[in-house]
Amino acid sequence: MGGFIVTMVYGFSRPTGDLDVLEISPRDAGKPLLEPGKHGGPLHRKYKIYLDPVGVAHVPENYEDRLTEIFPKSFQHLRLCALDSYDLALSKLERNIQRDRDDVKYLARTVPFDLQVLKERYQKETALAARQPRARGPYTQTLDLGRRGRKKAISTLLTLANLPCRVPSLAFWCSFYVRKLRGGSQSHLIRASRRGTCLTSAGRWDVLLLCAHSERHHQCENTGSSQTSVAHMDCFNLCRRHRGPECHHLAANCP
């Protein structure tokens, strides 16, 4: 994603010194790839270009379905995927600095864009449309907080909480989003913040995790499966550490 894709895939002749990386799959592969390629790493010192992992990306929902492979078969053990041109343009609207606007203008001229598609994706698949007129609004601050770490990202989500905990689908959504967030798909942070049902009135992330745990536990009991997932155990351990009166209350109300 970022300027590298605009340059390499869409041919915009302008310099870029970093390669923005949204996500590396499988997650175990991330560290061995990012360590030598990060800013100040051996590959950066050698080639003067570095990998810049994007903490919380502001990309449209379901972007994964529209990824295209770049430089196919160029590498033996590596596959590089680029964002679709519309997703790329929309991902640049969040930061909205001059170079982003220039990139979007270039893409609009080069692709060229179907305005209807762009408009629809903007309205349906980004959180931008729901925000204040100024692009850099409170929502951006939420995402900026999220960059500091996954734990904070979840916590930030919960500070927005305003719905009662007895929403029937609460536990399901909690489970879903915690699993997704813990799994590393950052686009779900955006999706989660749009979905009010995952927000609780307690404003504590351990509550959310407890709900997730309860829901998982419930499923395990139903299916009779004795296998416990890593996410399940993580939730359980975190809940044990953070358990408070409201957790007990919520646990009783979770399906």
Added chain:
Amino acid sequence: MLKEARRAKNWTQQDAAHALAVTQAYLSMLETGRRALSKRFVRKALKVLNLPPTALPLELPTGGTTSSGRRDFAALLAALGYPGFAYLRTKVRRNPAVVLLDALNERDLDARVTEGLPWLALTYGDMDWDWLVRNAKVCDVQNRLGFTVSLAREIAEEKGDSDKAQKLNACLEAVERARLAREDTFCHDSMSRAERAWLRAHRSQTASHWNLLTDLEGKRLAYAL
């Protein structure tokens, strides 16, 4: 400058002449200004005597360039050590004051290049500011220069480098007196009317002070972090 650099290395004229492959008599004439310095000799002297790029000759701006010129500014910045373009391999160096003036004189520059301009002012604080301010006024780009130097000063203050901040402040005072009331862009004249209106409402106080339509801010620049 040539003499100072030679003395800094504790070299006699004979030593320096040998290293530079000229006669001692010719070097003496160059040092006293009785012979003009050729570009080739200057480049060699820079290398041999470890002179800063600010010692390179000051040439007047060449005027606006085409889109192909954009790449050149990236290369020029890279040659001067700008970390943002460190991956570009280029050897042609020019005086940072000349590069800055030439860039400010452009109608349209790549945003990444404009982001590198405050770095020039910040890194080469010993450049010939009088020459730069004088020529910026001639080209009517004093507001652009003022904005660039303001960003550099902000970063210097942020980093606690008071010496640099003071130098930049002296330049700012000189430009301030010639500040233009005309609205301008920061080397981005091709922007649309809608973008101009948006920037008018969302620009920083510094940009507003210099009557520039830009949302560039010192704290957003990578080298300021």
